[in-house]
Amino acid sequence: MKFCPNCHLSYDDSANVCGQCGGPLQMIPQQFRQQPQVAYDSADHTAEFSAQDISDNKVFAMLPYLMSFIGVIVALLAAPSSPYTMFHVRQGLKISVTSILVTIVGMIIPFLGWFAAGVCAIILLVVQIICFFRVCKGEAKEPPIIKNLSFLK
Ligand SMILES: [Zn+2]
Known part of the structure; x- marks a missing residue:
């Protein structure tokens, strides 16, 4: 996933420039990517x-x-x-x-x-x-x- 530092819009890895402002996109570091939220219920056995x-x-x-x-x-x-x-x-x-x-x-x-x-x-x-x-x-x-x-x- 990439994002535009100016517009804070996110794009696919395949995109190179921001569709909004035409500026260069940056990669979002792994640790900031949204993890899929899995509902974990510790009481559910x-x-x-x-x-x-x-x-x-x-x-x-x-x-x-x-x-x-x-x-x-x-x-x-x-x-x-x-x-x-x-x-x-x-x-x-x-x-x-x-x-x-x-x-x-x-x-x-x-x-x-x-x-x-x-x-x-x-x-x-x-x-x-x-x-x-x-x-x-x-x-x-x-x-x-x-x-x-x-x-x-
Ligand atoms: Zn932009």
């Missing part, structure tokens, strides 16, 4: 699992989001050799543990705690629904909000 694993074990991977601890146990028993299921078991456990902590806080602190616990319960429910639909699509992403709770890692 879908690529780490095989398509076979995902399609075979989707049903079990959904369970931790649908039935909390019972789903975790069923998934552990049903598909212990499936890395995809185990990923979602871990995420489901994080959500379940968070909801227990929220419930405890809600019980300890009157009024404000009840309100906060209620709001958190709704947020956690939404997170679970999002995670459930991601499993339906065969994805393996860490749950929103929950992934930022560092004490669960």
Whole structure:
């Protein structure tokens, strides 16, 4: 890529003079060229699992989001050799543990705690629904909000 130092217009490598002012063009150094922006999502682990694993074990991977601890146990028993299921078991456990902590806080602190616990319960429910639909699509992403709770890692 080349550019005109006068007009700040960019041109192909094949161009020799600026179409605007007719002046000479300069090469743009490699480090200033626009890199193609690849959206990289560090919470997206879908690529780490095989398509076979995902399609075979989707049903079990959904369970931790649908039935909390019972789903975790069923998934552990049903598909212990499936890395995809185990990923979602871990995420489901994080959500379940968070909801227990929220419930405890809600019980300890009157009024404000009840309100906060209620709001958190709704947020956690939404997170679970999002995670459930991601499993339906065969994805393996860490749950929103929950992934930022560092004490669960
Ligand atoms: Zn120019």
